[in-house]
Amino acid sequence: MTSKTSDSIHPKVVEASSENIHLAAILLREAHVIGIPTETVYGLGGLISSDLAVSKIFAVKERPRFDPLIVHIPASIEKSLENLSRRRWIAAHAIDPADRTAIEKLMQAFWPGPLTLVLPKHPNVSDLVTSGLGSVALRMPAHPVFQALLQAVDEGIAAPSANRFGRISPVTASDVASELGDRVSLILDGGRSSIGVESTVLGYVEKKGFLLLRPGGLPREEIEATLGEKLDTITPTSRPEQVAAPGMLDSHYAPEKLSLRLARPIRSLSAGELKLVADHLRQHQPHLGMLSLLSPHGENAEAAVRFEAATGIRIARIELSRNENDLEAAQNLFSALRAFDLSPSTLLLIEPVERLSGLFLAIEDRLKRASRPLVF
Numbered sequence: 091m092t093s094k095t096s097d098s099i100h101p102k103v104v105e106a107s108s109e110n111i112h113l114a115a116i117l118l119r120e121a122h123v124i125g126i127p128t129e130t131v132y133g134l135g136g137l138i139s140s141d142l143a144v145s146k147i148f149a150v151k152e153r154p155r156f157d158p159l160i161v162h163i164p165a166s167i168e169k170s171l172e173n174l175s176r177r178r179w180i181a182a183h184a185i186d187p188a189d190r191t192a193i194e195k196l197m198q199a200f201w202p203g204p205l206t207l208v209l210p211k212h213p214n215v216s217d218l219v220t221s222g223l224g225s226v227a228l229r230m231p232a233h234p235v236f237q238a239l240l241q242a243v244d245e246g247i248a249a250p251s252a253n254r255f256g257r258i259s260p261v262t263a264s265d266v267a268s269e270l271g272d273r274v275s276l277i278l279d280g281g282r283s284s285i286g287v288e289s290t291v292l293g294y295v296e297k298k299g300f301l302l303l304r305p306g307g308l309p310r311e312e313i314e315a316t317l318g319e320k321l322d323t324i325t326p327t328s329r330p331e332q333v334a335a336p337g338m339l340d341s342h343y344a345p346e347k348l349s350l351r352l353a354r355p356i357r358s359l360s361a362g363e364l365k366l367v368a369d370h371l372r373q374h375q376p377h378l379g380m381l382s383l384l385s386p387h388g389e390n391a392e393a394a395v396r397f398e399a400a401t402g403i404r405i406a407r408i409e410l411s412r413n414e415n416d417l418e419a420a421q422n423l424f425s426a427l428r429a430f431d432l433s434p435s436t437l438l439l440i441e442p443v444e445r446l447s448g449l450f451l452a453i454e455d456r457l458k459r460a461s462r463p464l465v466f
């Protein structure tokens with residue numbers, strides 16, 4: 091499922107051996123925060139029972155307190171609402187009996203895995219974790235290292251993605267080191283995250299049902315097929331006070347350099363439109379890094395050549411997936427954004443995602459939040 095990252099030279103990055111997992115569990119119990127691999131992205135973890143650890147998570151990430159954390163739970167437990175209640179994570183009595191079967195079906199179908207369920211919270215879960223909301227986000231990660239750690243501490247671990255707030259999510263231990271290396275006690279290296287985008291966050295509200303709060307590693311179609319109903323979505327906003335899912339602020343996952351997104355693929359732009367785009371881009375910088383989901387062959391290759399000729403700007407193409415495979419594109423997404431920041435390119439141009447099935451929905455969401463729109 092994972093491959094080791096051999097380029098980790100940071101002293102806090104350690105191999106996820108059983109001794110080091112044991113050490114990580116001790117550190118967690120002493121209210122340290124650490125970098126932990128998951129199948130989606132790396133997390134910055136601390137015990138939910140420790141207000142000190144949870145406060146550190148917010149401080150280390152520079153994350154605003156209004157943006158709640160996901161509680162990660164062991165895979166060894168029985169996947170029922172009654173049991174989640176018994177473990178004092180949720181308040182099952184606040185869930186409409188008519189909806190219980192559907193929620194349990196989702197847990198049984200997709201846990202452990204990239205699905206986060208937002209459910210009415212148990213009073214035992216600290217308000218620090220949930221930012222004072224009446225709900226708690228629960229996820230059972232599939233990564234064996236995270237699971238071994240949960241088994242060792244036998245309680246919930248709060249873990250946002252291990253990046254500074256608003257920055258690109260980490261998919262390797264060395265990404266975590268470059269984001270937060272000086273601020274965490276340890277980073278467990280569990281190889282590259284096998285999915286590459288964060289979990290899908292599904293909200294449940296009594297009497298209203300389910301709401302897709304964040305597209306992610308579990309395709310919405312799979313949830314819809316299990317529920318037998320279409321999901322409503324929430325749209326990103328720039329106004330925190332209106333946000334049902336506080337993490338849905340529209341600027342997020344952003345590279346440090348300028349990134350702009352086209353409304354249409356380059357191959358469909360007319361000569362006049364190309365000229366307008368070129369004029370706009372020239373105001374910024376002469377270099378261009380280009381991120382694309384499309385294969386650099388055929389029509390697209392010709393369009394790129396035309397674009398270079400029309401604009402006089404050199405294009406360095408970053409390809410997310412040669413065959414337009416959604417999982418491969420997701421796996422490459424955040425590394426591509428990170429590589430762009432380190433490259434000589436000064437501007438990133440993003441072509442629109444044309445297909446929104448499977449993981450492409452999450453990829454489109456992250457790319458939108460990483461960039462500003464162009465007219466064409």
Ligand code: TXA
Nearest residue numbers: 130132133158159225226227250251288289335336337
């Ligand atoms: O894949 C993932 O989910 C990763 C790994 C580490 O598990 N974690 C992650 O956490 O992406 P974070 O904190 O970067 O994103 C959590 C999202 C945020 O958008 C947050 O607002 C939302 O979940 N969330 C958490 N608790 C919530 C709640 N009670 N109600 C609504 N949204 C909630």
Ligand code: MG
Nearest residue numbers: 250251259288
């Ligand atoms: Mg995040």
